[in-house]
Amino acid sequence: MIAKTIGRPSPPPLHNRLPVLRAERGLSRQDLATAISVNYQTIGYLERGEYHPSLDLALRLAEYFNLPIEAIFSRTPFSPLSEKVYGGPA
């Protein structure tokens, strides 16, 4: 028999730019975690795409980085920022 799914269905994984944004600013996960008041392991889960952040957390990250949420999280893969700025190969 087919079990009817109750509760929250598993949403597709989410792409994120957290590692890039951290690297640009020289932040460890612990640094970022402290800045937005979460456990440092939560940052790890987010970077690996193991779960989606709450909207509250996403808004805090966006505020911290001074970016729109869509620049940090996306349902579709990100293209590298470096390419966006300098263009692709000639």
Added chain:
Amino acid sequence: MIAKTIGRPSPPPLHNRLPVLRAERGLSRQDLATAISVNYQTIGYLERGEYHPSLDLALRLAEYFNLPIEAIFSRTPFSPLSEKVYGGPA
């Protein structure tokens, strides 16, 4: 004794423009719910600020309305769109 809080703390309530956006488009909660594949009662909970959407749900709403998430949900109260467009009283 002071019980140490484990799990997710209750984030502050979130302001939203869902009723306005629905009204502008003449959509019932059921209509919107169907469009983004959630239960119609979930829209009710969101409109009343009784809970925060997942980022996944917020992204689907933003995509549906063709707006940035920040135009739909905010930690600070929204000013009326009508005022934004036409300005305040003279």
Added chain:
DNA sequence: ACTTATTGTTGTATTTCTACAACAATAAGT
């Protein structure tokens, strides 16, 4: 007055999110 659509309320079930702890694995610096 009747019907219908919309919204609110209450309750139960399940999954996800987040905290926290302990430890392994790397990498960097001394």
Added chain:
DNA sequence: ACTTATTGTTGTAGAAATACAACAATAAGT
């Protein structure tokens, strides 16, 4: 070789998000 910082892994616990159902309260239309 030793220490330290950073990241990954595994496990437990508790709160929040969502589905679903049933019913009450309005409002609108006929």
